[in-house]
Amino acid sequence: MNVSFSYNTTQVLNNISIAVPHGGITGVLGPNGSGKTTLLNLLGGLLKPTAGYVRLDKKDLSTFSRSVLAKKMAFVTQETHLAFDYSVLEIALMGRYPHLGPFQIEGPTDIKIAREALKITGTRDLENRPFASLSGGEKQRVIIASALAQLLQTSTKYEFGITEGLLLLDEPTAALDLRYQLEIAATLRSLNKNQNTTIVVATHDLNLAASLCDQLILLRSGHVLKEGPTLKVLSAETVRTLYNVEADVRFDENSGYLNITPISKSPNA
Amino acid sequence: MLRVIHSIRLATKTRCLDFRWRFGLIQLTFGVLALTVCIVAPLVGPVPISFNAVFNSSLPFSDNVDAQIFFIARLPRVLAGALVGGALAAAGVVLQALLRNPLATPFTLGVSAGASLGAMLVLILGLPVPIIGIAAVPVASFVGSLGAVSIVYALARFRYQGLSTNVLLLAGVTLNSIFSAIILFVQYLADYTQSFQAIRWLMGNLDVSSYTPILYALPLLTIAFIAFASLPRSLNLLTLGPKSAAARGVNVLQTQRLAFFSASLATGAAVSLGGPIGFIGIIIPHVVRLLVGADHRIVLPAATLLGAAFLVACDVVARTFMSPMELPVGIITAMLGGPFFLWLLTRTR
Numbered sequence: 065m066n067v068s069f070s071y072n073t074t075q076v077l078n079n080i081s082i083a084v085p086h087g088g089i090t091g092v093l094g095p096n097g098s099g100k101t102t103l104l105n106l107l108g109g110l111l112k113p114t115a116g117y118v119r120l121d122k123k124d125l126s127t128f129s130r131s132v133l134a135k136k137m138a139f140v141t142q143e144t145h146l147a148f149d150y151s152v153l154e155i156a157l158m159g160r161y162p163h164l165g166p167f168q169i170e171g172p173t174d175i176k177i178a179r180e181a182l183k184i185t186g187t188r189d190l191e192n193r194p195f196a197s198l199s200g201g202e203k204q205r206v207i208i209a210s211a212l213a214q215l216l217q218t219s220t221k222y223e224f225g226i227t228e229g230l231l232l233l234d235e236p237t238a239a240l241d242l243r244y245q246l247e248i249a250a251t252l253r254s255l256n257k258n259q260n261t262t263i264v265v266a267t268h269d270l271n272l273a274a275s276l277c278d279q280l281i282l283l284r285s286g287h288v289l290k291e292g293p294t295l296k297v298l299s300a301e302t303v304r305t306l307y308n309v310e311a312d313v314r315f316d317e318n319s320g321y322l323n324i325t326p327i328s329k330s331p332n333a
Numbered sequence: 334m335l336r337v338i339h340s341i342r343l344a345t346k347t348r349c350l351d352f353r354w355r356f357g358l359i360q361l362t363f364g365v366l367a368l369t370v371c372i373v374a375p376l377v378g379p380v381p382i383s384f385n386a387v388f389n390s391s392l393p394f395s396d397n398v399d400a401q402i403f404f405i406a407r408l409p410r411v412l413a414g415a416l417v418g419g420a421l422a423a424a425g426v427v428l429q430a431l432l433r434n435p436l437a438t439p440f441t442l443g444v445s446a447g448a449s450l451g452a453m454l455v456l457i458l459g460l461p462v463p464i465i466g467i468a469a470v471p472v473a474s475f476v477g478s479l480g481a482v483s484i485v486y487a488l489a490r491f492r493y494q495g496l497s498t499n500v501l502l503l504a505g506v507t508l509n510s511i512f513s514a515i516i517l518f519v520q521y522l523a524d525y526t527q528s529f530q531a532i533r534w535l536m537g538n539l540d541v542s543s544y545t546p547i548l549y550a551l552p553l554l555t556i557a558f559i560a561f562a563s564l565p566r567s568l569n570l571l572t573l574g575p576k577s578a579a580a581r582g583v584n585v586l587q588t589q590r591l592a593f594f595s596a597s598l599a600t601g602a603a604v605s606l607g608g609p610i611g612f613i614g615i616i617i618p619h620v621v622r623l624l625v626g627a628d629h630r631i632v633l634p635a636a637t638l639l640g641a642a643f644l645v646a647c648d649v650v651a652r653t654f655m656s657p658m659e660l661p662v663g664i665i666t667a668m669l670g671g672p673f674f675l676w677l678l679t680r681t682r
Contacts, residue, residue: 105576108580110576110579110580130579130582130583130584131582133582134580134581134582137580138580138581139576139577139580141574141576141577144573144574144577145574146572146573147429147430147433147434147435147572148429148430148435148572148622148627149622149626149627150569150572150626150627150628151626154569154626154627154628155573158569158570158573158581159581161566161569161570161581161582162581162582164566166563169352169353169356169630170352207577211580214581
């Protein structure tokens with residue numbers, strides 16, 4: 065499965081052409097206003113490009129019906145504010161709606177899949193709790209579980225696995241503290257490894273991107289600055305170009321990832 | 334009492350997890366309640382009548398006083414109450430989901446202001462002649478509500494591609510203000526009798542004199558409820574926010590439009606039948622959600638049934654409270670509104 069796009073949304077993004085590799089974790093990095101969210105929305109079919117195309121599996125997104133698209137791609141927003149009091153399981157089950165017919169009710173399989181999704185994100189025991197009573201990290205993990213429930217399919221009689229699924233996350237850890245950031249990152253990594261989920265994360269957290277993503281797309285004012293493997297793309301020069309910040313980018317043996325330490329603002333900002 | 338509610342809630346939400354069982358049980362309970370209220374209500378009144386006497390088939394109808402009181406004087410009122418109560422409660426649920434705000438009411442978006450203005454104009458400019466056989470006031474009030482809905486929709490779409498709920502809300506508030514001002518002005522122009530009639534209409538009253546207004550409201554309400562039947566799942570998803578809903582396959586614009594127009598249709602028909610009866614559209618959705626959870630597939634039918642039962646019960650109180658005078662039911666619902674909000678306040682952390 066391959067996502068590729070080339071589009072021109074003149075106000076925000078200008079004639080970008082990128083490809084998201086199948087089975088990897090790709091990060092979309094850039095300062096505020098660079099177009100990360102727009103890019104993610106375009107990828108997820110939530111926005112239509114003013115020019116150009118967005119393709120999934122070599123087919124244009126607009127050729128897919130809404131429910132088919134919802135079974136292939138799931139989108140996790142930065143924050144979720146619920147107006148009404150749903151339980152955690154109900155929210156996870158909402159991810160199964162694209163799989164149901166017009167007046168069909170969730171069956172035992174759907175409930176099993178929803179529970180499996182909750183288990184994968186470590187929120188299974190919160191099942192009957194009202195969503196509003198959860199902590200920030202728990203809420204985000206439940207939302208990820210709900211997105212996961214969209215993608216999970218029965219592959220064998222007893223196991224659930226994604227045969228092809230794309231998970232898009234818009235700044236998933238922006239409002240979370242360090243511990244939850246680590247939790248979410250660990251969840252995403254295990255999803256990618258165990259369930260073979262292709263993941264695209266938009267973030268402005270450099271260290272998160274460095275530790276999580278194996279491919280990066282750097283956006284600056286609607287243009288792609290650089291695109292490629294994290295170790296090649298993320299460097300002091302690119303950080304300077306993107307954020308006008310002098311930073312120390314070095315490989316940390318302890319964690320096994322790049323570590324970005326901001327030092328100061330660039331002199332000619 | 335709270336413990337009873339709590340245990341009902343636990344039973345319906347967690348133990349009986351199977352949706353079909355929960356759905357059936359809940360709708361059955363509320364349905365039986367509504368049916369009981371609707372059967373008992375016509376028997377209550379200043380003149381005591383008995384159930385057996387009403388359905389005594391040995392007596393011809395023209396001699397059976399009990400049956401006449403039941404079918405001619407009281408049953409239309411009860412049916413109107415059930416329809417209006419159910420419609421307003423359901424519209425309340427749908428609009429709260431659309432605006433993602435549990436404080437929204439069917440009157441938030443200007444429908445009742447339009448209906449009231451329509452009714453006012455007829456009452457005060459003095460055209461109480463029946464139009465094509467229907468009394469003028471309900472027709473004018475329904476036309477008024479349609480006008481208000483069109484204006485609100487046009488305003489909400491004026492600058493935005495989609496249907497932003499904030500803009501919709503603001504448009505509704507704008508319309509309410511403008512129409513209230515016009516209503517005030519029109520009332521000033523009225524003489525005592527007209528003013529009296531106008532104020533009485535605005536209180537909200539179920540004193541339908543025959544089955545005719547009910548028969549005319551029925552097709553409108555049927556259309557609205559058919560639309561309602563297709564909404565609950567999408568409304569659930571809409572609660573997560575338009576982006577999350579769209580990502581799960583919902584056609585957000587279409588759902589919002591359908592919700593807006595069907596809720597407005599139900600409210601317009603209800604207000605043209607019984608006047609602007611307040612608080613049903615906010616009390617019932619809240620209470621139902623408290624009892625059965627937030628899943629709209631269960632809440633919507635349950636709220637309809639409870640709304641019907643509730644309004645008919647309020648009407649019984651209205652009719653017997655100061656017997657033989659029959660109070661407008663809007664007064665009773667208004668009196669319940671204050672304590673309800675107070676209770677809500679005490680519950681909020």
